[in-house]
Amino acid sequence: MLEGVTIEQLRTLRAVAEAGSFSGAARKLGRVQAAVSQSIDRLEAQLELRLFDRSGRVPRLTRHGEAIVAAARKIEGDVDALEELAAHLKRGEETSLSIVVDALFPTASLVPFAKDFAAEHPKVSLVLFTDVLSAVTAHVRERRSAWGIAVEDADARDLERRPIADVRLVSVAAREHPLAKRVGAIDAAGLEDAVQIILGEHRDTADTSDVQGVFSPRTWRVVDQATKHALIASGLGWGHMPEHLVRDDLRAGRLVELLLDAWGSSPLRRSLVLVWRRGAVLGPVARWAQQRLSELCLREIEPEVARRATHHTT
Known part of the structure; x- marks a missing residue:
């Protein structure tokens, strides 16, 4: 039959x-x-x-x-x-490797990764893509990248996944912004007149990545963290940012963390996960790159966790 x-x-x-x-x-x-x-x-x-x-x-x-x-x-x-x-x-030996990471991924980890990659695999070309939400997993599903690092709530159909690190999101505004001068927690009424800068996919019809954290009626949508960071730092609006990206700004007082009633006392976290196609055969270069970039990501986002893991293995 x-x-x-x-x-x-x-x-x-x-x-x-x-x-x-x-x-x-x-x-x-x-x-x-x-x-x-x-x-x-x-x-x-x-x-x-x-x-x-x-x-x-x-x-x-x-x-x-x-x-x-x-x-x-x-x-x-x-x-x-x-x-x-x-x-x-x-193909035999791998000659190139394409990787895609979400915009929440700490870009500070990419430079040491690239240096290590060049030293370990000098004959292999490297392509790095950055996108947001389900555009990252689509990249992997459609074989444009061998694997990727996505946020936990991206569409992971037909993909395997493994958690890497938790990104802490903080609500911030420039120190001269009216919200930064508020004392105590800010309620919904306090956000009504403030522009919230949110991150969304490149497609016009795409949902925004901050969809669960949109509290202001007035929003501006951007498609990369650098633009979002620059607009917030310029005092044009407020928004949720990865703590590792604004860590230095908060210490220097250029940005101020906002206390929002909507978040409560628990910090907002989103997990980054390693994703690859179900049944995919990854070569030694791709497997090495997965391990190394995951380690560097954890070191940047959760340095204490990374130090404990290193101490445990030594």
Whole structure:
């Protein structure tokens, strides 16, 4: 029964299930709708199962169809891993490595990482990308990067993940900003007239990364931490920033930490996680880079934790 079933049929099945229609799957696959319909008809005949209910305006997966789609997803993942292994064996030694990190990642860790990388792997080229939220995990899922470091709430479908460090977020404003001169905790009414600088993805329709922490009715959206930092430091608004990025500004008094009623007494933290494709075969250079960059990230964000970990291993 399964001898005639092809990987292409299973990919077509998944495309229809994800697009919600034969026409949508045809556009996604770059094929004509008739070819997609014929492929599904042939698959149903080979399996002797009805995979879609076609009685309505759009096809809907049957109970059997849902089970077959789940199995097809696993088979596709295994095939992708096989293709990646074969490609890796053909390439032999790694010649390049592409990595993507979230904007919350401490950029101060990238310089020592790059120096170590150049010393350890002088013949391997390095490409570093920075993005935000689910754009980071999409980078990895779409194979534009071998692996990445994302925030915990990014879309991690089809990816493995491992926690690295917790980033503490602090609400800050420039010392001359009206909010910085407030005494005590600031309630919602106190934020009504203040512009909040928030970080969002590059896409126009993307959600902002601070979506759970938007308290001001007036917002400005930027797409990188450097711009957000500069606007806040210039007194144009307030916002939540990674503590490691504004540590020196707070010590020097250029920025002031705001106490917000909405946060309460517990500090806001967001975890950074290492992500890579499920079933991906990573070479020795990629594995070394994962370990080294994770160590440097932890050292910058949570120096006490890093020191304890180093002491424990020595």
